[in-house]
Amino acid sequence: xxxxxxxxxxxxxxxxxxxxxxxxxxxxxxxxxxxxxxxxxxxxxxxxxxxxxxxxxxxxxxxxxxxxxxxxxxxxxxxxxxxxxxxxxxxxxxxxxxxxxxxxxxxxxxxxxxxxxxxxxxxxxxxxxxxxxxxxxxxxxxxxxxxxxxxxxx
Amino acid sequence: xxxxxxxxxxxxxxxxxxxxxxxxxxxxxxxxxxxxxxxxxxxxxxxxxxxxxxxxxxxxxxxxxxxxxxxxxxxxxxxxxxxxxxxxxxxxxxxxxxxxxxxxxxxxxxxxxxxxxxxxxxxxxxxxxxxxxxxxxxxxxxxxxxxxxxxxxx
Numbered sequence: 218x219x220x221x222x223x224x225x226x227x228x229x230x231x232x233x234x235x236x237x238x239x240x241x242x243x244x245x246x247x248x249x250x251x252x253x254x255x256x257x258x259x260x261x262x263x264x265x266x267x268x269x270x271x272x273x274x275x276x277x278x279x280x281x282x283x284x285x286x287x288x289x290x291x292x293x294x295x296x297x298x299x300x301x302x303x304x305x306x307x308x309x310x311x312x313x314x315x316x317x318x319x320x321x322x323x324x325x326x327x328x329x330x331x332x333x334x335x336x337x338x339x340x341x342x343x344x345x346x347x348x349x350x351x352x353x354x355x356x357x358x359x360x361x362x363x364x365x366x367x368x369x370x371x
Numbered sequence: 372x373x374x375x376x377x378x379x380x381x382x383x384x385x386x387x388x389x390x391x392x393x394x395x396x397x398x399x400x401x402x403x404x405x406x407x408x409x410x411x412x413x414x415x416x417x418x419x420x421x422x423x424x425x426x427x428x429x430x431x432x433x434x435x436x437x438x439x440x441x442x443x444x445x446x447x448x449x450x451x452x453x454x455x456x457x458x459x460x461x462x463x464x465x466x467x468x469x470x471x472x473x474x475x476x477x478x479x480x481x482x483x484x485x486x487x488x489x490x491x492x493x494x495x496x497x498x499x500x501x502x503x504x505x506x507x508x509x510x511x512x513x514x515x516x517x518x519x520x521x522x523x524x525x
Contacts, residue, residue, distance in 0.1 A: 237442070244443040256446045264417040265439055285437060285453065286413040288391070288421075289398040292406055293516075297451065300443065321512065329514055335487065335507035349510040353489035356503040358475065360483055362447075 220310045222272035224319045227279070229257055231269055235304075236276045239269075243302040268319060270303070270312045278303040280316040284327050296324035298334035317347050374464045376426035378473045381433070383411055385423055389458075390430045393423075397456040422473060424457070424466045432457040432466040436474045438481050450478035452488035471501050 227236070232253050237246040248256060260267060260281075270278035283297040298320055303312045324332045335355040336344055381390070386407050391400040402410060414421060414435075424432035437451040452474055457466045478486045489509040490498055 240442055246443055247445050248442065252446055253442065256440055256442055259440045262418075263438070263440070267442075283437060283439060283451075284417070285419055286410055286417070287454070288394055288402065288407065288410055289400055289454065291401050292410045297437075299439065300441070321514075325514055328516055330516060331514060332512040333489065334510050335489070336510055338508050341508055341510065344510045347512070349512045351508055352511040353509040354492050354495055354505055355507040355509040356488050356490055356495070356498045357506040358486040358501070358503045360475075360479055360485060362482055362484060 220272050220277070220307055220312070222270045222277055222312060222315070224268055224270050224315060227257075227267040227269045229254060231276050232257075234269075234271070234274060234276045236269065236279065239276050239279055239304050240300065240302050242305055242308075243300060265299075266323065268316060268323075270316055272307070272312075276304075277307050278312040278316050280313075280320055282320045282323055284324070284329065290330055293330040294324075294327050296320065296327065296329040296332040298332060301334075313343075314347065317344075321347070374426050374431070374461055374466070376424045376431055376466060376469070378422055378424050378469060381411075381421040381423045383408060385430050386411075388423075388425070388428060388430045390423065390433065393430050393433055393458050394454065394456050396459055396462075397454060419453075420477065422470060422477075424470055426461070426466075430458075431461045432470050434467075434470040434474055436477055438478070438483065444484055447484040448478075448481050450474065450481065450483040450486040452486060455488075467497075468501065471498075475501070 232250060240246045266282040268280050269276045280301040281299040285295045287293055287295060301313055321332055341351060386404060394400045420436040422434050423430045434455040435453040439449045441447055441449060455467055475486055495505060
């Protein structure tokens with residue numbers, strides 16, 4: 218079975234096309250409409266690019282891209298891929314693959330010299346089929362927030 | 372021996388304080404003054420924060436921070452640490468440690484729920500002393516650029 222879908226930059230109206238439900242495949246999304254819109258604007262201002270896969274006017278997948286201009290590598294850019302998620306019912310139909318390929322093309326257009334991402338060891342092979350190779354060790358520090366972050370912070 | 376230094380956000384005038392030479396500890400920096408200024412402005416526009424360690428009015432270390440607002444984690448932020456470099460003669464004097472601690476504090480102020488970075492496996496322990504732990508697998512795809520990227524692209 219193949220599912221007809223296309224990929225485009227996210228619109229604010231995608232919150233009404235099931236965007237949050239798709240991202241929920243990755244981690245719970247508890248933002249209200251108003252809070253989600255504030256996050257959408259913050260991401261646009263700091264040039265975080267969000268893409269969606271659309272099938273039958275519904276969001277079925279998403280992936281994000283941060284493009285960082287470096288002082289090293291002759292002022293070249295690095296693409297950071299984040300938050301690749303596909304609606305569970307449609308996983309295995311090439312949606313995630315097409316989303317990552319779309320992001321790689323965006324990186325080419327932006328003249329990135331490399332594209333990087335952090336993934337669970339169980340999906341290393343999946344990213345290898347897209348041309349990626351394991352390199353560094355990803356490290357993480359968790360920060361405790363107290364009191365809870367206000368959702369409506371501008 | 373201790374080296375007196377302080378940490379602050381980078382100024383454009385830091386190119387005249389040896390900024391490129393310090394970053395050269397990481398990878399060659401071949402940007403002209405004019406091209407470096409364009410990169411500096413591009414990074415400011417996309418909110419990439421660059422910090423420097425200053426000793427005797429010279430740059431002796433640098434580290435960068437991208438703060439990404441997520442749709443997941445209740446609209447929380449993630450801090451991405453990039454390009455930590457210390458002048459080779461001053462390595463081992465706590466400059467890198469202080470720079471990373473400064474970035475962690477910036478992440479706390481920005482209400483990040485986690486701070487992440489990719490590092491060479493040989494310095495995992497060094498980051499562990501700062502509270503980081505190994506987690507995901509970092510993956511990389513190299514892109515070929517042809518013709519060479521213009522340095523003066525706006």
